Amino acid sequence: MKYNPKEIEAKWQKYWSENQTFKTEAVSDKPKYFVLDMFPYPSGAGLHVGHPLGYIASDIYARYKRHCGFNVLHPQGYDSFGLPAEQYAIQTGQHPALTTEVNIKRYREQLDRIGFSFDWSREVRTSEPEYYKHTQWIFIQLFNSWYNLAANRAESIDDLKAVFAAEGNTSVQAVCDEGIVEFTATQWNSFTADEQERILLQYRMTYLAETEVNWCPALGTVLANDEIINGLSERGGHPVIRKKMTQWSMRISAYADRLLQGLDTIDWSDSLKESQRNWIGKSVGAAVTFNLKDSSEVIEVFTTRPDTIFGVTFMTLAPEHELVSKITTAAQLNAVNVYVEATSKRSERERMADVKTISGVFTGAYAEHPFTKEPIPVWIGDYVLAGYGTGAVMAVPCGDERDYAFAKHFAIPIQNIFKGIDISETAYADKDSVVLENSDFLNGLGYKEATALAIEKLEVLKQGKGKTNYRLRDAVFSRQRYWGEPFPVYYVNGLPKMIDAQYLPILLPEVEKYLPTEDGLPPLGNATVWAWDIAANQVVENSKIDGVTVFALELNTMPGWAGSSFYWLRYMEDGNADEIVSKEAVAYWQNVDLYIGGNEHATGHLLYARFWNKFLKDIGVVAVEEPFKKLINQGMILGNSAFVYRLEGSNTFVSKNAITDQKVQALHVDVSLVNASSELDLEGFKAWRPDFATADFVLDENGKYIVGHEVEKMSKSKFNVVNPDDICEEYGADTLRLYEMFLGPLEQAKPWNTAGISGVFGFLKKLWKLYVDDNGVVVVDEEPTAEMLKTLHKTIKKVSEDIENFSFNTSVSQFMICVNELSQQKCHHRAILEPLAVVLSPYAPHIAEELWSILGHEDSVSKQVFPQFIAAYLVESTKEYPVSFNGKMRFKLELPMDLTAKEIEEIVMNDARTQAQLNGVAPKKVIIVPGKIINLVG
Secondary structure, three states, rough: OOOOOOHHHHHHHHHHHOOOOOOOOOOOOOOEEEEOOOOOOOOOOOOOOOOOOHHHHHHHHHHHHHHOOOEEOOOOEEOOOHHHHHHHHHHOOOHHHHHHHHHHHHHHHHHHHOOOOOOHOOOOOOOOOHHHHHHHHHHHHOEEEEOEEEEOEEEEEEHHHHHHHHHHHOOEEEEOOOOOOOOOOEEEEEOOOHHHHHHOOOOEEEEEEOOOOOOOEOOEEOOOOEEEOOEEEOOOOOOOOEEEEEEEEEEEHHHHHHHHHOOOOOHHOHHHHHHHHHOOEEEEEEEEEEEOOOOOOOOEEEEOHHHHHHHEEEEEEEOOOHHHHHHHHHHHHHHHHHHHHOOOOOHHHHHHOOOOOOOEEEEEEEEEEOOOOOOEEEEEOOOOOOOOOEEEEEEOOOOOHHHHHHHHHHHOOOOOOOOOOOOOOOOOOOOOOOOOOOOOHOOOOOOHHHHHHHHHHHHHOOOEEEEEEEEEEEOOEEEEOOOOOOOOEEOOOOEEEEOOHHHOOOOOOOOOOOOOOOOOOOHHHHOOOOOEEEOOOEEEEEHHHHOEEEEEEEEOOOOOOOHHHOOHHHOOOOOOOOOOOOOOHHHOOEEEEEEEEEEHOOOOOOHHHHHHHHHHHHOOOOOOOOEEEEEEEEEEEEEEEEEEEEEEEOOEEEEHHHHOOOOOEEEEEEHHEEEOEEEEHHHHHHHHHHHHHHOOOEEOOOOOOOEEEEEOOOOHHHHHOHHHHHHHHHHHHHHHHHHHHOOOOOOOOEEEOOHHHHHHHHHHHHHHHEEEEEHHHHHHOOOOOOOHHHHHHHHHHHHHHHHHOOOOHHHHHHHHHHHHEEEEEOOEEEHHHHHHHHHHHHOHHHHHHHHHHOOOOOOHHHHHOOOOHHHHHOOOOOOEEEEEEEEEEEEEEEOOOOOOOHHHHHHHHOOOOHHHHHHOOOOOOOEEOOOOOOEEEE
């Protein structure tokens, strides 16, 4: 019987499926453990070997926890809404649902082939109406909520209406829009229903607002910052500009402090926590109002250093700031317009990263200093962002390096307010320990006293107050796309109304074209059956819109992060379609115990997921604040890219070791066209792409074309992708699983090298031979030796510790050591091989199942208890002593560990080798330390 992984793995994958081996118990007396992977977007390219890395790690841990007696929930699903499917639909006319279904089927085949212990009965797909009705429900709850700062939680908008009706809004503490107008209860009660609704929109947790967005004309949609690279869309590489649009937004900013505090309660890496802290960006300071000369307008700024108020020498507005068009003088209008247009083509991320470029334009307007009443020039500069703070800064060049560089560049006079510090050469950002001068009533004060006094004086003038600010901005929640969750929203007199939750889901309508309409409406503007009948409570033809009982529906769709911000809750449910999660299920599962995924989601998905979970706790849906107890970011498996070198302006390719001083262009080439010696398959290369069919080659002195190599991210565009199907076909899934873990620590990036797989495959064949030879099973029921037990329990101890510490790579090394030792010991003993199969099964489940079956068991190895480590088997019963004469070791002697020094001396002295060394002369001294040394001194 030879080891045949293809046959074995197909057999056990079928067994697991038919017997629902990994179906989670809905109700259990066992302790729970929830293991979750960041669910994949099913792209047409399928999985490459980098994708399963985190899944293998989570599967090992899930299987181990089952062995340890836990009721494990280890589900999987698909984040199936997304821009790639929509772009494919635009190009081919094929409905995104069809391509998504094909891609999911491909993913499922690949995942099943690797042997994951997923409970597929709980699969979710964000693009399925049964799923996104819950996304729509959450949106409605957000719309019907406001954030009460006094209670520090979201509450029903009906409670706020009651307060308005009884007291007005003067005493309301809420996270709301800027510039709220105060009103009394009498005024509120006299407002029309539409007027009241417009006021409530300023308080709702999700609201409509004109927002600066990243607009991609080619894709016809808004993009998030993480979907833009160097000013171009990640998808397609199209230009992105900044543009104001009316968008749905969510007040994630209301949860800024709770999001910060929650980081102290969860087991995440310090680097990940720090990313979120920086993104949230808590700052304590003051809000200051600067009046504008010859204008009724004012500039609002937030500063962490109100003590430097007398050092303000100019103001800078973001180019997108709404005041720019109002205050710019006629003389400066052209220069300002040109600058604003140029800035609109730069992404926020690009502007934030660019600390070297100094650019700006004077508006011609002047602000007024709150205390001195001196004029302060107002500039615009793209280093100020409209969405951060107020979109305006008070520039203090003597205290800020960027302000200093801006002032020097544009020859703006600098006022030094720091006593004893020369700022002629550089700006000083940290002035906490210095004393102020040239600062009127703040002269002679340090930072803390000056800050408090400056805020006090500003409050007297009604031009400032103390404030805590956050960099975190409200999340734009609209996308001008087709393939996304429809909003459950219709419009009456231009005001949004929610469809009652009992009529959800509101299904995505059919459209002929997936592009925006000719007049610029989102793709849903192409739908002909997209209106809401409030009498029939159903979607009807647009032609029936009458503004009485039939109204227009929202044309935007939700962003990709909507469906991924609560999906773990749906996994907790076993067949309950009516609510996101039942109280019984959430009471048992609570939250995710272990979450594994990429660190690219640090300030996107992970922040939004925490926000939604906190909101759902506020409204009583979930029981705990934080959704993910422990989170691990798996490292990336890197590809070994191959390059060919084309002479510039030609179709001639030069071998790497034949390049001299020619100008060449390095091009990625498919790694499948390159052999282990880095030689290019020339005919295969010419057949690979039409433009290479007539290629010429300059070969090296050996008549070969040698490619170059570089280790980089594995991706289809770099042609360095390795398909896991190919590895499974040749070596088996167990080999793939072990090899991916063996590459290195889970959290580190590591290069893929297919050549190393054969060693892991060889290990599994060697393991197989402990149980089976060419003639059949060779397992015996004899008592194992002490050395065999030592090898086994050394492995049990090491592997269990490694799994608990997520050090999976060192476990694989231990398995190899174990099998080598057992082979040398000629071990075929059942008492050793049975527990070994269980210990191995989380890593290599297929071969473990087969070996367990060969041992005569009918049930699955996954149901067995993880073997208990017994320390006694590792206690040494003998000691190999070095026997020395005058300090020089002459021979070794194996002795029992329980002998006394006198007994050891007697054995040593009677040994023939000792007699030969002494040559009849008695030693002057015999030094014996039991368990350590034996030394005879002549």
